[in-house]
Amino acid sequence: MTPSLTAHPITPFNRDRSAWVSLEELCTAIEVEFGFRPCEKTVIRSAYGISYVMITGVGSGAQGFGSDGFSAPAYVQIRPSSGLDILQNPYTNAYSAGGVTANANPLNPVLLGQNVTAIIRADNHIPYVQQWNVAVQRDLPLRLNLQLAYVGTKGTHLAIQQRPMNQTDDIPQSTLTSAVNTYIATGANPLTTLVPNPFSGVITNNTNLKNATIQQQFLSLPYPAYGTVTQFHGRIGSSTYHAMQMTVKRAFHQGFQIMGTYTWSKSIDFGGAYTAQVQTGSSQGSTFWNPNNMGLDRAVSAFDKTQVAVLSYVWDLPFGKGKKLVANTPVAKQLLGGWKIGGISSFTAGFPLGVTGSGFGRPNVIADPILPAEDQIIGDGKKSVTVPTGQTVVPPAGYKLIFNPYAFAAPVLTVPRVGTPGATVNVANPYYYGNAPRLWGNLRGPGIENFDITVSRTFRITEKMRLEARADAFNALNRVQPGVPGLGFGGPNLTTAGSIGLNTSSTFGMINTATMQGALGSNTNIPRYMQVSMRLHW
Secondary structure (H helix, E strand, O other): OOOEEEEEEEOOEOOOOOOEOOOOOOOOEEEEEEEEEEEOOEEEEEEEEEEEOOOEOOOOHHHOOOEOOOOOOOOOEOOOOOOOOOOEOOOOOOOEEOOEEOOOOOOOOOOOOOOEEEOOOOOOOOOEEEEEEEEEEEEEOOOEEEEEEEEEEEEEEEEEEEEEOOOHHHOOHHHHHHHHHHHHHHOOOOOOOEEEOOOOOOOOOOOOOOOOEEEHHHHOOOOOOOOOEEEEEEEEEEEEEEEEEEEEEEEEEOOEEEEEEEEEEEEEEEOHHHEOOOOOOOOOOOOOOOOOOHHHHOEEOOOOOOEEEEEEEEEEOOEOOOOOEOOOOHHHHHHHOOEEEEEEEEEEOOOEOOOEOOOOOOOEEOOOOEOOHHHOOEOOOOOOEEOOOOOEEOOOOOEEEOEOHHHEEOOEEEEEOOOOOOOEEEEEOOOOOOOOOOOOOOOEOOOEEEEEEEEEEEEEOOOOOEEEEEEEEEOOOOOOOEOOOEOEOOOEOOOOOOOOOEEOOOOEOEEEHHHOOOOEOOEOOOOOEEEEEEEEEO
16 A cells, blocks of 8 residues: 655754744754554554754742743853952853842952852753654454554753762862872872961852861862852753563453553653753762763663553453343343453663762762562571672671672772881772763662552443442552662771772662661652542443
């Protein structure tokens, strides 16, 4: 048969405001659809589209500008540190701190020492998303319909909602390297050494910057005259999504309907918790921990679920008037007639996990953290397991071991002990970028299994009046859904020979099973929840 092809050009918003413009004024968003029926029971469909993403904000102050098409509000700039590091023009209310806005006078230090949010439009790319799919649908015997599809999505220039720009890890790498070398040589960290404060008497509202002497690290920051500096809505985020989707359904016939769906997918993004256009999952990892190479933040998305299966059904029980069974038995048809059973059963792979802590937010990976199933034991405080790296782990009572806690380590420095000639001491390296990924594709939390069931009955009162009674059971099997294990690496071991640099927490990599049900942060579902409702139709 002749294939069909349709295209839908979409007029986008103006860059400046939300007024409509012609296609010639701005690149065109477009949708293209293709359909082909090679035979009576088979249909092939495909589509491709580009959509542009409006920039939105919530709250008040700099982040409360609402929805304004493709334009961010007026912007300001911050120049590198020099003198008091006064803000440059233009000054607008887009740069604020605690309701205080910058004045037009560049000599006015109203924001010095405060935590500020900056909308810096060094580039004004428009965020956009490309979507495409190919699907094959076929009718099968027994009134079944099967659809198999490939779906892809790519996000480009996505807005990073908030990105810190004035943290210790933003200090130039050469300065950090020099500080570590001096620390090893002398035992004194030059970045924590007190030095005269050039802001003394000028900045009075910041604990770190108001005293006569302050730590050198505060003066080494990119913007030393301020507290935290957060860039708002930088257009550097990206994402990709690929999925195989399968749907099998049987239309309602003879009182029965069923549909099953299965998705095998992978989502990768750059931006993580700070990407405004994506949702979050159970773990975020440490984001933007290396400003020298932010591309290293690219990882599986926090909400990535590699496999999802959902089964839904409705069964109008075949008893009573007009049905196959007990239609002519007065008592039985009154008791058994009019009942329906339905439900939704879902099975989902766990969310990816990200280990945080130590240095600039992530430790080093020194071994594979994945444990075989037989090593993922629930502890009683006595039972032990030997992990692949050779250490013996004794999980506390009620804690389940999920991954190898000794697969991670932090670098340790051996420095001279100040005041004791010839003596040394081990200290954690405070200025290193660990090689652990933001999130692990193969290290995931527990999967999700949930069963919701509905039982209902319709009572005929008169010819035009009927009463519907319904009982719903959510998490009908009362299954406990564990949350994520302990993901904070914490401080490294500094004293135990053979374990230098390894984690010291007794519950790192473990889930507390004793407090899962109803314990915030330990479980991700609720106990069985039931409700009864009635509806009168007339």
